[in-house]
Amino acid sequence: MTTPEWLDIGWVDQIPVRGSRTVQVEGGDDIAVFRTAEGKIFALLDRCPHKHGRLSQGIVHGGAVACPLHNWRISLSTGEALGEDKGCTPTVPVKIDAGRVLICRASTLKAAA
Amino acid sequence: MEHRPIKTDADTRDHLVVIGNGMAGCRAVEELLARDPARYRVTIFGAEPRVNYNRIMLSPVLAGEKSFDDIVINDADWYAANGIALVAGDPVVAIDRAARTVTTRGGATESYDRLLIATGSDPFIIPVPGKDLPGVIAFRDMDDVDTMLAAADAGGDAVVIGGGLLGLEAAHGLSLRGMKVTVIHLMPTLMERQLDEAAGWLLKQALEGRGQTILTGADTAEIVGDGKVEGVKLKDGTLIPASLVVMAVGIRPSVALARDAGLAVGRGIQVDDHMVTSDPHVLAVGECVEHDGQVYGLVAPLWDMCRSLADGLVEQPTGYRGSVTSTKLKVSGIDVFSAGDFSGGDGCEDIVLRDASRGVYKRVIVKDDRIVGAVLYGDTADGSWYFDLLKKQEDVSDLRDLLIFGQSFASGGGAADPKAAVAALSDDAEICGCNGVTKGQVVSCIAKGAHSLDAVRGTCKASASCGSCTGLVENLLALTLGDDVQAGPKTMCKCTSFGHDDVRREIVAQAMRSIPEVMQKLHWTTPDGCSSCRPALNYYLLCALPGEYVDDQQSRFVNERMHANIQKDGTYSVVPRMWGGLTNPTELRAIADVVEKFNAPMVKVTGGQRLDIFGIKKEDLPAVWADLNAAGMVSGHAYGKSLRTVKTCVGSEWCRFGTQDSTGLGVKIERMSWGSWMPHKFKIAVSGCPRNCAEATIKDFGIVCVDSGYELHVGGNGGIHVRATDLLCKVATEQEAMDHCAAFIQLYREEARYLERTAPWIERVGVDYVKARIVDDAAGREALRARFLVSQSFSQDDPWAQRAEGAEAEHHAPMARFIPQEELA
Numbered sequence A: 001m002t003t004p005e006w007l008d009i010g011w012v013d014q015i016p017v018r019g020s021r022t023v024q025v026e027g028g029d030d031i032a033v034f035r036t037a038e039g040k041i042f043a044l045l046d047r048c049p050h051k052h053g054r055l056s057q058g059i060v061h062g063g064a065v066a067c068p069l070h071n072w073r074i075s076l077s078t079g080e081a082l083g084e085d086k087g088c089t090p091t092v093p094v095k096i097d098a099g100r101v102l103i104c105r106a107s108t109l110k111a112a113a
Numbered sequence B: 001m002e003h004r005p006i007k008t009d010a011d012t013r014d015h016l017v018v019i020g021n022g023m024a025g026c027r028a029v030e031e032l033l034a035r036d037p038a039r040y041r042v043t044i045f046g047a048e049p050r051v052n053y054n055r056i057m058l059s060p061v062l063a064g065e066k067s068f069d070d071i072v073i074n075d076a077d078w079y080a081a082n083g084i085a086l087v088a089g090d091p092v093v094a095i096d097r098a099a100r101t102v103t104t105r106g107g108a109t110e111s112y113d114r115l116l117i118a119t120g121s122d123p124f125i126i127p128v129p130g131k132d133l134p135g136v137i138a139f140r141d142m143d144d145v146d147t148m149l150a151a152a153d154a155g156g157d158a159v160v161i162g163g164g165l166l167g168l169e170a171a172h173g174l175s176l177r178g179m180k181v182t183v184i185h186l187m188p189t190l191m192e193r194q195l196d197e198a199a200g201w202l203l204k205q206a207l208e209g210r211g212q213t214i215l216t217g218a219d220t221a222e223i224v225g226d227g228k229v230e231g232v233k234l235k236d237g238t239l240i241p242a243s244l245v246v247m248a249v250g251i252r253p254s255v256a257l258a259r260d261a262g263l264a265v266g267r268g269i270q271v272d273d274h275m276v277t278s279d280p281h282v283l284a285v286g287e288c289v290e291h292d293g294q295v296y297g298l299v300a301p302l303w304d305m306c307r308s309l310a311d312g313l314v315e316q317p318t319g320y321r322g323s324v325t326s327t328k329l330k331v332s333g334i335d336v337f338s339a340g341d342f343s344g345g346d347g348c349e350d351i352v353l354r355d356a357s358r359g360v361y362k363r364v365i366v367k368d369d370r371i372v373g374a375v376l377y378g379d380t381a382d383g384s385w386y387f388d389l390l391k392k393q394e395d396v397s398d399l400r401d402l403l404i405f406g407q408s409f410a411s412g413g414g415a416a417d418p419k420a421a422v423a424a425l426s427d428d429a430e431i432c433g434c435n436g437v438t439k440g441q442v443v444s445c446i447a448k449g450a451h452s453l454d455a456v457r458g459t460c461k462a463s464a465s466c467g468s469c470t471g472l473v474e475n476l477l478a479l480t481l482g483d484d485v486q487a488g489p490k491t492m493c494k495c496t497s498f499g500h501d502d503v504r505r506e507i508v509a510q511a512m513r514s515i516p517e518v519m520q521k522l523h524w525t526t527p528d529g530c531s532s533c534r535p536a537l538n539y540y541l542l543c544a545l546p547g548e549y550v551d552d553q554q555s556r557f558v559n560e561r562m563h564a565n566i567q568k569d570g571t572y573s574v575v576p577r578m579w580g581g582l583t584n585p586t587e588l589r590a591i592a593d594v595v596e597k598f599n600a601p602m603v604k605v606t607g608g609q610r611l612d613i614f615g616i617k618k619e620d621l622p623a624v625w626a627d628l629n630a631a632g633m634v635s636g637h638a639y640g641k642s643l644r645t646v647k648t649c650v651g652s653e654w655c656r657f658g659t660q661d662s663t664g665l666g667v668k669i670e671r672m673s674w675g676s677w678m679p680h681k682f683k684i685a686v687s688g689c690p691r692n693c694a695e696a697t698i699k700d701f702g703i704v705c706v707d708s709g710y711e712l713h714v715g716g717n718g719g720i721h722v723r724a725t726d727l728l729c730k731v732a733t734e735q736e737a738m739d740h741c742a743a744f745i746q747l748y749r750e751e752a753r754y755l756e757r758t759a760p761w762i763e764r765v766g767v768d769y770v771k772a773r774i775v776d777d778a779a780g781r782e783a784l785r786a787r788f789l790v791s792q793s794f795s796q797d798d799p800w801a802q803r804a805e806g807a808e809a810e811h812h813a814p815m816a817r818f819i820p821q822e823e824l825a
Helices: A105-112 B023-035 B055-062 B076-081 B142-154 B165-176 B197-209 B256-260 B300-313 B383-392 B418-423 B439-447 B453-459 B470-484 B500-509 B515-521 B533-544 B558-562 B585-597 B618-630 B662-673 B734-751 B758-765 B767-776 B778-795 B799-804 B820-824
Strands: A006-011 A019-025 A031-035 A041-045 A059-061 A064-066 A073-075 A094-097 A100-104 B014-019 B040-046 B072-074 B085-088 B092-096 B101-104 B109-111 B114-117 B121-123 B136-138 B157-161 B180-185 B213-216 B220-224 B231-234 B239-241 B244-247 B251-253 B269-271 B282-284 B289-291 B326-328 B336-340 B348-355 B360-367 B370-377 B430-432 B572-574 B602-605 B611-616 B643-648 B682-687 B701-706 B709-714 B726-731 B816-818
Touching: A006 A019, A006 A105, A006 B816, A019 A105, A031 A100, A031 A105, A041 A094, A041 A105, A059 B533, A100 A105, B014 B023, B014 B109, B023 B040, B023 B072, B023 B300, B055 B142, B055 B165, B076 B085, B092 B256, B136 B142, B142 B165, B142 B244, B157 B165, B157 B231, B157 B239, B165 B180, B165 B197, B165 B244, B197 B213, B197 B336, B197 B360, B197 B370, B197 B515, B269 B282, B282 B300, B326 B383, B336 B383, B348 B515, B370 B383, B418 B470, B430 B439, B430 B470, B439 B453, B439 B470, B453 B470, B500 B515, B500 B533, B515 B533, B572 B618, B585 B611, B585 B618, B611 B618, B618 B799, B643 B662, B662 B682, B662 B701, B662 B734, B682 B734, B701 B734, B709 B734, B726 B734, B726 B767, B734 B758, B734 B767, B734 B778, B758 B767, B767 B778
Parallel strands: A019 B816, B014 B040, B014 B114, B040 B085, B114 B282, B136 B244, B157 B180, B157 B244, B180 B213, B269 B289, B643 B682, B682 B701
Antiparallel strands: A006 A100, A019 A031, A031 A041, A059 A064, A064 A073, A094 A100, B092 B101, B101 B109, B121 B251, B220 B231, B231 B239, B326 B336, B336 B370, B348 B360, B360 B370, B572 B611, B602 B611, B701 B709, B709 B726
């Protein structure tokens, strides 16, 4: 049963290592959930600050994802564009409980709106 | 076993009862005795029928390196000498907090003034069928070791479930004891909580080299056997025989006793900074507690906790503030160390040193001039030094450039400037270990005109093999030449000092088989590469090892991972293959049906004579492909660094000018070459006469038919810089045209750099070189053609059909759907 503040979206293992899955939010944009080579899980709005590319479709390396449209590198932990590029994607707090991935409900609604 | 000093009536001291005779419970008592030996009367209850021993040394006992006596911490005399009553082998089963008593399984009751719970943790047993069969054990106490030793005496096969610290130590011990050991690990990397991918790969190699079978990404379905364990079955159906199964998948704080007594319990028994639980008379310490949201499964935090606990018990509270932990694998001959946070992230800087010849990988993670994590493999001598810097949060900015070389280097003689360190080396100091080149030789080679890294590599061979001395050579160049150093060829990306050609050459020369292996052997400076080098390495390995290399999907650009072209709005476009640009009513009907069924907003005829269906959602792709497959169409690879299309004109069958069957030849060539991965996209065209309606002279490979045969053209493209083809040669038959085409494709596949189209490649190597390889050298051409056909035998597998049947569904389906309205309803 999901606690009101956190949305249970599935098992950690459902996200490929160095890959991503999405969570569809009715009436809003998708949330992209990432799993790094180190096994850390991050959630961001699935939208690059540049031209709104789907970050979930990018290549995950280190703690960043390269946007599939123009190769902007976005930090998975802060959502900030790295290097020379400027811009920021909203992030959603994540916690892991007994192998389940939970994302913050309020941040999800705010980011996806 | 019981040591119970006679209690005198005069003993009116407070009674401290300790539940747990393990490392935490006894250490707490030791700390207490060190502060005030007379303050409490102490009774310890232990579940195991033996004295206190060092649990973390069970691995060396299993491996035969130590005996039980070697790992005893406190023998019977210690209990007696300190007046401690030990009740061993009769565990406490209930706590009555109102009456302040504990009751044992045997029915004995003891009252307390202060109670200390140190129950440690329980092994986690995965709930699969067969988990209770005789022969299935955990690895937690001396009884488990005895069971393993007995099984090893009988010989046979053992399976260890869990490739973490404990599992690998168990596997090592059983292997040394003569059992044939298979380790089953759910995750893709061994010890993923402590090691990054690179170190995990090295560890796997080393363990396999010792005869263990390591299965990563393997999920246990059930343990099979009739009356006793006989094997383990994986979810993929594999059956591994085993007379012993060790479950080492993790531990859970042992909290049942505390929870039953009504104490506050989260993941562990919740304690404050003085290790006091929600009941002020009850304390808890060790792996069973949760402090500040943290639960620890390692030994080091115990020492800090026990100090704070004892300080509180003697009313001089100090307070526990949490621990930073490090781990070391106790497998002799394999040195692994890990500490802190190695997950990287913002503001974190990785310093990586790889020494392939010594099998060393070192990675230190620095943030805001402070070490936040370290992973060491092969050379862990500096582990404690890094750990110390980490715990003390020392500013390492002065050591930064030499940090990775270790303590003796970094703090030696204040030589914090790497250039100064290199300048201080004597002329006969060895710079390049692989090729035995001294500093004097490198400097003289630079003085003789080698003014770039590449020139040094080409003349004296320093840094030409593994590349680990590249930094030293660069410093020597800078020292000798100042600003006159010439930039070398572009490196592949910022992760490596090698260029594309060097990497490809070494992949083949050293027979490398995976991306982590390439990164290790060629000293990558990042842990898992970047979006530039990973797709390139994936292609180079795929090209070098057809049929053998397993494609890494996460190292593919999105289009090649999704087998469709991503558009700016996040939808995809889909192009089915139409051989040679030919189609028929069945295919056209299927395409029309797909357009209507999936509401595709646009269909477009492409420049390559195909139909492109736009606006398909990623979730719908498998269904679209299933419909197209049903009409006989396969992936058009319009999305890939691969053979795109073979464009044709109508040729001699219909056209009054046509000289040969250009459509027929185009179809044959497309059937031969479809599905092949290339350094970049590759387009072919066949024109039936020199009017060249198929625009063959701006294609990567173009054929222009003439009365007497076929003109073969190479290296053309449209695009920003239009380049017309060079004429390769003229041949007389269709078969020769196809053979030359296959050989040319393979030469390009093997020698061009990733993302280099044929036009810039040919301008770089010269068309004469290509002619020498394809036209003049008949045997070489045949060998290239044969290699291409071998590669094709593995790659002509329609990726759409696989996905339509459900393969890799996670690429298409969302993980979850969140509907706020329904949730509220």
